[in-house]
Amino acid sequence: MAAELVSASGATTGHSPASDGGPELGFRSKRRSQGIDPSVTVTGDPTAAYTEFRSAGTRRSRAAEADKGLVERAIEILENVDPKDGYESTLSLGALRSIVYQLWKSVAECSLHHQATLAILERAVLSTTELDGSRVSAFREALIDLANPALTDSHVEMLRSHFIDLRSNALAALGDLAEGDENDEHCPPPT
């Protein structure tokens, strides 16, 4: 295997900060850290409320897995790419695009989190013309996340944020928009 499949963005997901050696957080602190107002009174069974909170704040996915062979192959390519070598870099990017595309066959059966992760990665791969160190590192991180069978909202959000920082622009797919009223802001809402 080209790399140990441990994500840089939180890796063995689903672990609480406490289980990772971080400070133990109380329920109210956890709610606050998740952006949920702890002063909100929860009525009914407190256990049920906590379960509901966990599923809303850190919902995780465990479903079918991405094709690990393809993921490992992609990571291997990325580990060997030399961004300064334009020839090799172009070949690597082409191979990477094919692998990412092939991954849809397995990821289509996976969770929404896996599908979101692959979409983030594919958007970046399709709109990238040159590989550089930061992109290689980000692609690798996304691939490692894909191989993680238990992804959470946090993984996807961190990845999304990271790729935006790398200028994997949100509306990249609209670049090839046909001619028309590009600023048709008064279009009646679809019904």
Next chain:
Amino acid sequence: MTSIALPQPNGPIKRAHLDTSVLVELSKEEALAAPVRLALRQFPFTSTSSYARKEFKQAWLKDLGWLHEIARTATGQIDIVRAINNRLRHPIQIRHVTRCLDAVVRFLDRQGGDLTDSQWAIRLRSHLAEMILSAYLELDRLVTHEFDGTQCVRAHERPTQAMNGSIDVTIPRCRATKIRCAVHGFFEVHREHFRRIAAAVDQRVEFVRAEVAEKARGRPNQLEELMRIRDTIRRADADPTHLCDIENCSKMGDALIAVDGVNDTDAFVANNDKEWRTLAEALHCELINPVIRQGRETASDRASA
């Protein structure tokens, strides 16, 4: 490009105020966004209005959200095209949604392959969802400051994804009977600015009418939006709460965005010259359009050429 001001090495910090159209360009592929970034490099301070966020959502994210909702149950591209034709009635809606779908499909087809119809639909759906969810996040980072004079409640409602994957990009209708923003107060504070815009539109209308009569060829749509802005300003001048209905504030969105930043900017940056040229003249600001592409002008460019 309409104009590019020269940088002033020792002068005050230059400030630019961005329209929705430019925010959209900055969100597109880097090859298209790069010229805009280049034009903005001379402005250490860039701003927009929170109202531009609402326009962004209304003009683009809603259509993407609609396609996403259709793609959630579709088994292939034919299903989606059929849904566009069967469920949408308004020709502008059909054109807008179809253009979005075509662009996204062309982007994804850069890597041709052999996915089944359902895998293809899942791939499309996932990309649409990511576009919507990333867009608001990206908007937060495109400018250094966002003015919030109108306190548009719809602008601050971020798209959200439910556990079942559906995405909420709806913009519920605001009504004057239940005011939730400050657009009426904003109008009162900036009444003079808005009156100047209405007067500038009058001048522009006169000028174009004379020109059209002289050249004996009309461009009926060229002034439509400007006249809509002027008429809405006139209605709001009599009763500012007229703007508290989303149908009405939307008619003068460009004017609201411009006035929101007018006191703190040196230049407006916009892609749709036909409205912004008049707004910039009325508010005595420079106008920069960094988006005119070689061999591919926009409808707005053609209209105002």
